[in-house]
Amino acid sequence: MSQIGGFFELWSPVLLLVIVVVGYVYRRFVAMGNGRTAEPVSVSKQASFFIGLALFYIGQGSPINYIGHHYLFSMHMLQQTILYLIVPICIWVGTPEWIMRSFMKNIVFRVILTFFTRPLIALFLFNMLFSIYHMPLIMDYLMKNDLSLFGYHTVLLFTAFMMWFPVFCPLPELNRLNDLKKMAYIFGNGILLTPACALIIFADTVIYDMYANVTVPFNHLSTLDDQQLGGVLMKIIQxxxxxxxxxxxxxxxxxxxxxxxxxxxxxxxxxxPNNHGGNWNHA
Incomplete structure (x- = not known):
């Protein structure tokens, strides 16, 4: 590969349209409240939600996605950090309590959310799938099969949202962790994510075949340096x-x-003062 893709490969108009529609629906029907029992969403929460949407497009619909898939492993890891470590936080912070209660009326949604947001399940499921994804054999296979890659990324994004839910839970009744336990939960996430980063950072050879024989016209790093940079980016941003x-x-x-x-x-x-006053009155 020596040529950069065209406009529609670098940018995704379809995803941009989806993001705009979601943003409009949020602004029109969620941010302004339901008109009866729910108050409008605060400006800070709205900003968080829209930042989450913008970051999702940057990670999935901008040249970061294309370059990360075809050329640079470091760009791929930057995409991963945006989609799985930042976007879910922004979306959960911007989600009002009342809209979650509306969704919880659906028994299927309630069962799925209640089960997958249990702290231990959410913690280990995301980190396990993330580590498996970065195994060379798995990643090389997925990168060659677009449908499988899309499916795995969808599942990984779902588990990322479930992983962050116990920390930024919009519903008090599902807030299973107090603040001290939340800090321990985040610390545990950092520990579980470290092996995948260490595997990449300290590898002395190129471990992904898909990047080994790629000609990158704009890159000044060797393939191995780019691979190690990807691991470092992931660890630092994490x-x-x-x-x-x-x-x-x-x-x-x-x-x-x-x-x-x-x-x-x-x-x-x-x-x-009340006690003193009572004593005087008694005297």
Whole structure:
């Protein structure tokens, strides 16, 4: 391969149309509330949802997808981090509670969501599928079979959403983890994702046949360096995302603890004058 693909190979107009339609439906029917019991979604939540949609298109419908599939392993790993580590967070944060309750009325949706978002199942399922995907034999096969690749990526994206649900759960009744357990959950994710990154970073040979014999007209790195760069990108972005998530959870927990302490102190200061007053009245 020595020529870059055409416009419709580098960019996906069909996916862009889907993203625009989803964005319009969200803005028109979700963000503005249901008009009766649900209030409009906050600007910050709307921004999070639309950023998630934009990042999904960047990862799946922009040249990152094409170049990562045909030329550079590092671009492929960048795509992976966008789709599986960032997009689900943005979408869950931007999803209001009331719309999730509407979906939960469907028994099939409720059973699937309740089962696959159990923390241990979500944790191990995503990381297992992600590690299997990056085994050389599996990845080389998938990259040569578009239908199988699409199916695997769909399942992997589903498990990524399930993996992030226990951390950014929009429904209180399904929020199975307190903040301390959420921090442990994120830490466990980081540990389970490390072997796949280490396999790629420390390999001293090109382990993926699909990239071994590709001629890249715009690349200044060797194939092995590009492979190692992909592993490093994955690990660094993973650390940044998980670190930011840990910080978010920790400071939210800290602020809540401080607020509860302030409420207790306020109640105590209010009770002291009342007690004194009661003593005077008794005298």
């Amino acid at each position: 650390e940044v995302v998980y670190g930011a998530t840990l910080a978010y959870i920790f400071f939210r927990w800290y602020r809540r603890e401080r607020r509860e302490e302030d409420d207790v102190e306020l109640l105590e200061t209010q009770e002291i």
